[in-house]
Amino acid sequence: MVDNKNEGIVNKGIVKLQSVFAVFAIFAMAMFVIAGVSTAQYIKPEQNVISGLYISNATYYSPYPAEPGKYFDLYVRLQSVIAKGSLNNVSCWIEPSYPFSIDQSDQSRFDVGNLATYQEVLLKFKIRVDEKAVTGSNDLVLVCSADGKQQSTKLPIYIQAHDAVLQITNVESTPSIFEPNKVGEVTLTLDNLASVTLKDITVKLGIENENIPFAPVNETNEKRIQLIESGNETKITFNLIALSNAVAGTYKIPVTITYYDMLGKSYTKNAIIGLQIKTQPDLLVVHDQTTIVKNNAKSIVPISIVNRGQSKVTFVTAELLEPHEGFTLLGPNVYYVGGINSDDSQTAEYEIFVNTTEKYIMIPLKITYKDELENYYEQVENVKVNVFSKEDAIKYGYEKPVATDPLILGIGGIIVLYLLYRFVWQKFRKKKKTEFNE
Structure with missing residues (x-):
């Protein structure tokens, strides 16, 4: 029978089963939990039987890998494997050591009670990973006692930072400022800031855009690096030419880096570098x-x-x-x-x-x-x-003489004729008219 103090997994982290049907039910539930999370990992313990309890291959932790400074949930599935009778006074607990710990508010020990032959129990522990933990496999100690006998085993837990950071820490160009139709070099320094080795690294310069007046020389705009170990850096150089019709200015060059960690997880990082082109004013x-x-x-x-x-x-x-x-x-x-x-x-x-x-x-x-x-x-x-x-x-023909300018002569002639008519001819007619009247 299940002790009253032992509640379900949601409340106290323990489920105790009484029938074969329940065994299949708990297995299905575990599979559902694993399928419902983004990452989980089954555990292969150092010893799979301790104190008459079999540690099922359905034991797992999530998320996988465990991350420094964060928690993970450990699900331990145990089954009584004694030939007959029952295991009495069954208790299991975690003895955490660096880099693992269990908060005081979380349960680290479960007093299961009695387990009949082939009866199973599922325990859930909430484990904290120290923020300074290094990448790699670390052992978590599980201890169980039954019928006055106590044994322990090690459960391997893999730790790795979630973000495997590969960063461009330096950009150098030779010459520092490009000139049209001249070749130069651009060197990128890649620094592996992750706590794991990174592999299959591809670095691509986004110079396909026609508005970016650069082109690779005797190579492509993409290069590969096999791996960079944790804490190390690698330099990668591109040979570029500034196009002959390039206009002076500062150009933003997109850089795309794709890489994998040792678990095969892929990452993509986008960055921008700046290159300058100078043309000689004239x-x-x-x-x-x-x-x-x-x-x-x-x-x-x-x-x-x-x-x-x-x-x-x-x-x-x-x-x-x-x-x-x-x-x-x-x-x-x-x-x-x-x-x-x-x-x-x-x-x-x-x-x-x-x-x-x-x-x-x-x-x-x-x-x-x-x-x-x-x-x-x-x-x-x-x-x-x-x-x-x-x-x-x-x-030199910039001006014309007044005397030979037909337009001016014409205008002058018209003015002269008008004056003759206005003053001379009119006066003459008036005089003739007076003489006639006399």
């Missing part, structure tokens, strides 16, 4: 001669700044420097241009009065700007500006 500064500059006259001088580089430049500022030879600056000497895209231009305009004996003047300009990586640049240019006299402007 600015052309010239006088935009859509308008001419005349001597002894006020002029607006347009200076065209052309971006011949592959990448955009930003914060472009033009400053007209001293000395001002052959001209007088009439407006501000600093002109903010802003950003200039590749293969594009912007104009800075200065208002000056020209007074020179030369055929040209030199405009000293300092151009400052930044590239896409926020690198600062400064260049000084002496921009040649041709100066035209009135005669030269007519000579």
